[in-house]
Amino acid sequence: MSSKKRIVKVGIIGAGGIAKQHAWGYQKCPDAEMVAVCDTDKSRAEAFAKELNIPEVFTDYKEMLKKADIEATSVCLPNFLHGPVTVDALNAGKHVICEKPLAHSVKDGVKMVETAKKMKKTLMVGFHQRFRGETQVLKQFIDEGALGKVYYAKAAYLRRVGIPAWGQWFCLKEKSGGGPLIDIGVHALDLTLYLMGFPEPLSVSASTYAEIGPQGLGFWGTPCKFDVEDLGVGLVKFKNGATLLLETSWALNMQGDSESYIKLYGTDGGAILDPPTIFKNQKNILTDTKMSFPKVEPYNLEIANFIESIQENKAPMATGEQGLVSLKILEAMYKSSTSKKEVFIK
């Protein structure tokens, strides 16, 4: 497919699990060209470059930022590296799509957002689920007022057995920032905030537990060192009066293998995301309207949106500022769990 727009040259930092999704997205995007990949694991970077036909390989991202002919970069690194590497890339004049969560700490997240603003560069967060057909269809109806005022929401991303042990960093607080809340809960939280129109958070009250992982149970793969939660639950209150209940686990003695839902309740209607359905009470006549939705490849659409936002100098679908809102809520949830108190968000 040819395009009249300028080609955006990109480099990928981190050649692990998620980086492939970015690479396939760039391959599918007629306006993007992958010219470099960097991983501290040289053989992994080389294998990645070979498989995806990327000409240049680096093991030091600073060198890649200096030497490679790139305008943009994908940051596909463990969470604790999102902040420093993204800030370096932005300061080097590159646009950045950084994987979720925005960072492992609010401190780093603030620096990322401020640097993008200072450098006038795009900072997008890898919330690919926003691009799902289900999300886009429901969002359209909600934005047109189908639910009225949304005053209550429930969101969950629960796994019975699903502690990610690969890479050895997911389960270490210092490197990940936390367990399921910051890893998969962040997807449920972001989707809910997005569908609700990003109401401003006021406070959270939360509890986290580490009960299954420390027994050496619930892991995907060989159990590894584990100092994060395996279950996080919390209540988020918003300044507009709305409330959200969030629950997320990597390991839980629950019925079934997993459970995910986003449920919204408004004055004029309620909705669930999967499958996208709207529930109404019209003159005491109850209706459930299931919506059809396009079958799409969310990661490819995400990458195409990143490239388009650079070409057209417009905000991407998932901004750094929005990623920071989720991060503030999640960090407040961890603080609330430790202090056993409601935590107010600034």
Ligand SMILES: NC(=O)c1ccc[n+]([C@@H]2O[C@H](COP(=O)([O-])OP(=O)(O)OC[C@H]3O[C@@H](n4cnc5c(N)ncnc54)[C@H](O)[C@@H]3O)[C@@H](O)[C@H]2O)c1
């Ligand atoms: N959007 C999603 O649904 C989704 C899914 C999986 C992972 N992720 C996110 O993607 C990020 C990466 O996760 P992953 O599963 O790919 O992890 P991973 O451990 O598979 O890959 C990380 C890679 O980074 C490399 N690396 C580490 N330090 C580096 C450095 N200083 N310079 C260059 N390379 C370095 C490692 O060698 C490894 O290859 C995480 O933030 C994770 O939360 C998002």
